[in-house]
Amino acid sequence: MPETTTTVTTTVPAVEVVEPIRRSVVVLVVRIFLLLFIADTLYAFLLLGVVLGIVPSGWSASYTLFLWVAHTLKNIMLTYLLLYMVVGWISSVYYVTAGHLIRQRGVLKIEETVFQLTDIEAVGMNQSWLGRLFNFGDVTIRFSIAREPRDIMLYAINNPRKYESLFSKYV
DSSP: OOOOOOOOOOOOOOOOEEEEEOBOHHHHHHHHHHHHHHHHHHHHHHHHHHHHTOSOGGGGGGHHHHHHHHHHHHHHHHHHHHHHHHHHHHHEEEEEETTEEEEEEOSSSOEEEEEEGGGEEEEEEEOOHHHHHHTEEEEEEEEEETTEEEEEEEEEEESHHHHHHHHHTTO
8 A cells, every 4th residue: 555645734824024013103202292291391390499489598599500400400311211212112123024023122232033923822902092093002912932822012003903914814
């Protein structure tokens, strides 16, 4: 009796997303606006306290020095936080290539993690009312790597429905 060999092949959808998947610019702009608004509001209350005399009167002699130090500290803090937000936005990017989801993090030292799309166990999407208005949201992908579930969240990305349906093909 001749031997018969059966070959089972699984077809993986040929999908390649060339453009990077990154956080929405709208979210970055809103976060920067809120940071500036909160910092300037707190600074205004500090100055109002000085003008209204809530701060002890002994400070009036060094009022100019106090304002310079407070303003300088506010600007240093804002510069640090703005750089932190922008670098965080720039340094986290995802790519979808033939059968892989690639996560790159970092600016000077880039750390790259590769996930097999065939290991996807579940896909979920979350979108707030503001996200529906500006077309951004979160996509959560559960990978089963060595029988250990691992969730990857694509936070505040543009067009989350597109990526939810893309990753759902591999479930």
